Amino acid sequence: MTHTAAYNATDIRKRAQALKANPVPLLTKSDLKARWQVESFQTIKRVLKSHHVTPTNSGRSQRELYKLTDILGIEGVDDPMTAWALGREEDRDTLKAPLLTPAEVRQEDNWLVPQHLESIRRNARSGMRPGIKIGRQWRFRQTRNDECDTRDEAQNDEGSTTYPKGCD
Secondary structure (H helix, E strand, O other): OOHHHHHHHHHHHHHHHHHHHOOOOEEOHHHHHHHHOOOOHHHHHHHHHHOOOOOOOOOOOOOOOEEHHHHHHHOOOOOHHHHHHHOOHHHHHHHHOOOEOHHHHHHHOOOOOOOOHHHHHHHHHHOOOOOEEEOOEEEEOOOOOHHHHHOOOEEOOOOOEEOOOOOO
16 A cells, blocks of 8 residues: 555545534525525526536435535535535535625625626626626625634734735
């Protein structure tokens, strides 16, 4: 057994333990409708079909359930299983949170003059702002910058308060 194989086995074991402690939630189509803030179940059906996402339960008498990690993959999260299993509780809360509409993004942004909705969508199309298109509508993940949220203040030698880089 090589060192690489032992490392991979250890990594897999850690992930399995983390998943046992924090199981992946299952979502119904109604949950997805609320999460993505779309009007039509048909839109949800098209998105799931285009990304080849199948329900975890196959019984016709039951409501179809989808793993949150599969949904996060649709939403563009890199390695959603690792993000869920090895992330902190705050990270999991952010992953579970509903996506934002452009209007909600405009409210969340801290601009003196709010951005026009089309500017937000244009930035998403060009890749300047991470977003996902669900049907014909843009949706955005809530972002959380831990350093800025906690505002860990530090006193420098002159006695003035400083914030982490990028949080001014």
